Structures are given as C-alpha cells and as structure tokens.
Amino acid sequence: MIKSYLNCTTYDWHRPITNGILLVNLGTPEAPTPKAVRHYLGEFLADPRVTELPPWLWWLILNGIILRTRPRRVAHSYQQIWTEQGSPLLKFSQAQAIALRQAVGTRFVVALGMCYGQPSLATALEELRQANAQRILILPLYPQYSSATTGAIFDAIAKIFKNWRWIPQLNFVTHYYDFPAYIEALAVHIQLHWKNYGTPDKLLFSFHGIPKRFAVAGDPYPHQCQETVRQVVARLALKEQQWQMVFQSRFGREEW
Known part of the structure; x- marks a missing residue:
C-alpha cells in the first residue's frame, strides 16, 4: 500500500516561516434540518472517544436507534436557536477567531477548525500550511480537559498529520481551567x-x-x-x- 504522504504537498522552504494558532471547537450541523443533523451526529457519535463502548455494540445503537430517531427532534431544537448567520456556535467561534487575529496582528496566522463538521480540521491545518506556519499552537476552546472533547481533538489532528510528509512544531494546550x-x-x-x-x-x-x-x-x-x-x-x-x-x-x- 502506497503511503498517502508520498505525493502530498509540503511546506515552501524558500518562504519566511510563520507562526500559526489553530482554534478548535466541537462542531455543528450545516443546517437545522434532519438530514444535516443526521450527518453531523453520525460523525460526532461515531468517535470512540465520545462513548467508550464496544464498537459492535455502539454501531448497533447508533445506526439502529439514535440516527433513526434523534435527528428530527434535535433539528427542531436547532431551529429554535438558529440565526441569520447560521449556527450560533459557528458564529461565535468565527467571532473569536476574528478577535484573536486583531489582537495578535501579523505575529500569528489564525485558523478555525471543527472537530466534527465544517470548517474541518483538515481544511484549517491546510490553511496554516499554505501560510507556511511551521510552528502551530493548537488551542481547543474547552477550558476544562475531557477525553471526550480535548482528547478527541488530539486524535483527529494526529490522524490528519499521518498524511503529511513534514510535521510542523506543535504546542497542544490541554486545559486552562485555572488560568x-x-x-x-x-x-x-x-x-x-x-x-x-x-x-x-x-x-x-x-x-x-x-x-x-x-x-x-x-x-x-x-x-x-x-x-x-x-x-x-x-x-x-x-x-x-x-x-x-x-x-x-x-x-x-x-x-x-
């Protein structure tokens, strides 16, 4: 089997090195509809970090019960909070990213990614690679650490980097509950x-x-x-x- 990183695009060694900050949040459906919610829950609840149950058992529960019954009810709840700009979580996460960009100026390139849904972590990391960010601070927007949240982000990022030839220098913030x-x-x-x-x-x-x-x-x-x-x-x-x-x-x- 040919490794995917053999043909991947790497960094530009002739450009100035930049520093990156990756803000990461949970994620959100793309629309307050049963179809979009089903897709989002299917990705979110399939993460073994979230449930920690035997895979075969959870697959039966997820696909046989949850994804058949919850999307319509959850979509109705999303409809109650949806804004003209879309999902409140995405809206406020984007606002945080914008505010951070203004605060750090040209010292850092700031990208936003979601652990589940869009904008994806892969897209956000590619944005930083395009900016030649060879040192990246990964900042989950979870002040308190949990395996089901911050741990899941670590897993997802590690999976993405398995396909990169050169891994940038990383600093992963696990918590700041008492900062x-x-x-x-x-x-x-x-x-x-x-x-x-x-x-x-x-x-x-x-x-x-x-x-x-x-x-x-x-x-x-x-x-x-x-x-x-x-x-x-x-x-x-x-x-x-x-x-x-x-x-x-x-x-x-x-x-x-």
Missing part, C-alpha cells in the same frame, strides 16, 4: 451582566456532563470544572447560598 486571565474574564463578564440586568438571588454554573464511568476511570473534567467554579466564586466573593454548580445534557440511561 488567571480565564478566571478574570469569567468574573468580569458576570459582573457586567449583573450591572446591566441586576444581581440575581443565585448564580448557576452549568457544565456539560460526562458519564460517571469516565470520571471513575480518571478523566479530570469534573475536578477541573469544580476548580474553575471555586476560583470564580472566590474572585466574586460569593457566599455559599449565592451560587450553585450543576451538570447538564445527560445522554442515555447510565449515571452521569
């Missing part, structure tokens, strides 16, 4: 919201959950979420009765 600037940004935005809309009786911190077996197996996600909340609460000087932390979006019947 002071991140904590400060959360606190400032909360205070700004309170200033504009009034202080509530209770501040609710809600994170996407993971199956309990992931945490038992050593996934640091719950701990990192708790630490983020602890630091924000300390920064805002909240009393115990003024805040609450919860997890949401349970999937299936197992304990989360």
Whole structure:
C-alpha cells in the first residue's frame, strides 16, 4: 500500500516561516434540518472517544436507534436557536477567531477548525500550511480537559498529520481551567451582566456532563470544572447560598 504522504504537498522552504494558532471547537450541523443533523451526529457519535463502548455494540445503537430517531427532534431544537448567520456556535467561534487575529496582528496566522463538521480540521491545518506556519499552537476552546472533547481533538489532528510528509512544531494546550486571565474574564463578564440586568438571588454554573464511568476511570473534567467554579466564586466573593454548580445534557440511561 502506497503511503498517502508520498505525493502530498509540503511546506515552501524558500518562504519566511510563520507562526500559526489553530482554534478548535466541537462542531455543528450545516443546517437545522434532519438530514444535516443526521450527518453531523453520525460523525460526532461515531468517535470512540465520545462513548467508550464496544464498537459492535455502539454501531448497533447508533445506526439502529439514535440516527433513526434523534435527528428530527434535535433539528427542531436547532431551529429554535438558529440565526441569520447560521449556527450560533459557528458564529461565535468565527467571532473569536476574528478577535484573536486583531489582537495578535501579523505575529500569528489564525485558523478555525471543527472537530466534527465544517470548517474541518483538515481544511484549517491546510490553511496554516499554505501560510507556511511551521510552528502551530493548537488551542481547543474547552477550558476544562475531557477525553471526550480535548482528547478527541488530539486524535483527529494526529490522524490528519499521518498524511503529511513534514510535521510542523506543535504546542497542544490541554486545559486552562485555572488560568488567571480565564478566571478574570469569567468574573468580569458576570459582573457586567449583573450591572446591566441586576444581581440575581443565585448564580448557576452549568457544565456539560460526562458519564460517571469516565470520571471513575480518571478523566479530570469534573475536578477541573469544580476548580474553575471555586476560583470564580472566590474572585466574586460569593457566599455559599449565592451560587450553585450543576451538570447538564445527560445522554442515555447510565449515571452521569
């Protein structure tokens, strides 16, 4: 079998080297329709990092049940939040990329890729290669690490680089849940919201959950979420009765 990298285009060694930043988010359907949602869920839920179940069993569940029943219901939910510019997640991710480009100027080339869907990671990395970015900072837009999110991004990028002849120098950010600037940004935005809309009786911190077996197996996600909340609460000087932390979006019947 001929390796795919034998005929791939590599970097231009005669051009100046640039530095790249790859922002990565989860992904989104291309449209709020059952067909588009089915395609997106088929890609997303086929990732073994997301479920950690025996492949044969999950294939039966995914193709025999989930992709037959969920797309229409999920498409209806997407229709409730879809904007004129498209998916809110894509819209705000693109806005983050634009803001970062403005902040770093010509020092870095910034690209945006999605782990599932479009713009793909392969497209984003090719954009950086075309810019001759031989040093790339990979920044998942997940402050807290989980195998199902940040780990999945690492796998997807590694799979892409298997087809590249020359691998650029990489710096992969696994988490920033307790980074002071991140904590400060959360606190400032909360205070700004309170200033504009009034202080509530209770501040609710809600994170996407993971199956309990992931945490038992050593996934640091719950701990990192708790630490983020602890630091924000300390920064805002909240009393115990003024805040609450919860997890949401349970999937299936197992304990989360």
